[in-house]
Amino acid sequence: MKIKTSITISVDLIKQIDNYLDSSNDSRSALIERALREFLVAKARQVLEAKDLEILNNRAKALNKEAGDVLSYQVKL
Numbered sequence: 001m002k003i004k005t006s007i008t009i010s011v012d013l014i015k016q017i018d019n020y021l022d023s024s025n026d027s028r029s030a031l032i033e034r035a036l037r038e039f040l041v042a043k044a045r046q047v048l049e050a051k052d053l054e055i056l057n058n059r060a061k062a063l064n065k066e067a068g069d070v071l072s073y074q075v076k077l
Contacts, residue, residue, distance in 0.1 A: 007032075 009017075017028055024031075056063070
């Protein structure tokens with residue numbers, strides 16, 4: 001389902017969109033919708049990566065100790 005909405009966009013950006021659309025079969029709405037979807041996916045990915053980084057940082061001391069233990073078992077040839 002689609003909902004009609006109204007947004008205000010600067011003239012220079014509209015010109016850039018229209019220039020792009022000259023070589024495309026898309027409409028302004030389709031282009032803007034696709035761009036927003038890509039933006040939101042990227043933002044969601046950033047949130048997940050930040051959570052992963054926080055987990056790693058919180059466990060860094062234990063993970064480094066474990067890595068040190070593993071390295072100590074390696075045999076030099």
